[in-house]
Amino acid sequence: MRQPPVKPNQPTPPFNAPAARRLRAALGMGPEHVAYSMRSSYGLPYVTPDLVIAWERGGTHPSSPELTALAGVLWCSPGELIGRPRTLREHRISRGLAPEDVARGVGLELAAYQRMEESDTWRGNERQSAALADVLALDLPDFVAVTGREAKLADLLHSAVTTRWQAYVRPVGRTVPLDRGVLEAVLQELHREYQEQMVATLSWGGGGQETGDNGREFLDRIIDHFWTAVDRSRPRGY
Structure with missing residues (x-):
């Protein structure tokens, strides 16, 4: 065979x-x-x-x-037939598109687009990124992940919930295209949830390692918490 x-x-x-x-x-x-x-x-x-x-x-x-x-x-x-797409290439395949279709749709040379797909590193500008979201019908969480913004978003959210959330509305807004009012509501909610969790843990008398573990668990899942809060704070659709 x-x-x-x-x-x-x-x-x-x-x-x-x-x-x-x-x-x-x-x-x-x-x-x-x-x-x-x-x-x-x-x-x-x-x-x-x-x-x-x-x-x-x-x-x-x-x-x-x-x-x-x-x-x-x-x-x-x-x-x-495809599982949840994770990479640029997987999103293209899930839409049944050829590399040429995506390259043309976002305004890139085919070779340039293929290099991005092979390295799984999106390097398009803002206009091309918006076109990519349209061509691949990306929802906002997938758009953030595919364009390589997820790690930066996680870092910003970590700081927002552990310090003063107000200082991070603009930086998060530059990373995620969301209405300022939605971002303010989401960051305030996440900050409150994190701080309340820490205070509650301390009040139970656990303190120490348990407090640290609970805080780390919340921060490890900060991206999931963020998108859940976004869904609660804005109308569906991207």
């Missing part, structure tokens, strides 16, 4: 194995039918029923071309 070509440094996209199995069953297809269609219609002669089963069991993940072909066979979009 001829194996698929393997390219170095080419990670496979996250794969939703249960979804693939569910979609195949809904179509009344067996693994052998999927494998045959991928061989005959998509030029992937090495795909066998055993390989399809391995994908569905999570033992291995299909490559990007295999994922696209599998989606075609199962009459679904690639996004329905």
Whole structure:
């Protein structure tokens, strides 16, 4: 059996194995039918029923071309077979777009865009970043993560909840495109939650290590706390 070509440094996209199995069953297809269609219609002669089963069991993940072909066979979009996208490349694949589509949509040379995708480092300017969000239909948390702003946001939020939150409204606003009123409400809420948690822990008489552990746990999840508070403070949509 001829194996698929393997390219170095080419990670496979996250794969939703249960979804693939569910979609195949809904179509009344067996693994052998999927494998045959991928061989005959998509030029992937090495795909066998055993390989399809391995994908569905999570033992291995299909490559990007295999994922696209599998989606075609199962009459679904690639996004329905992909796990939650994390990287620039994974978001593109989940939308069923070619690199050329994204590069053209954001106003970049193809080679420049591909270098960003390969290094998973977005270097576009503000206009190109806004276009990227539109082309890939990114929600705000994904936009912040894909454009490499998440680490900076976490640092700013750490400082905001442990010191004076008012001083961080503008810096956070430069990192996350949110209405100032929303940011003020969110930072005040996070600051209050963190400080109340610390005070409550001390009042229980634990103090010491327990206090430090609770504080670190809150700070470790500060990004999650932030987006939860944002959802409570503004209308849906980006």
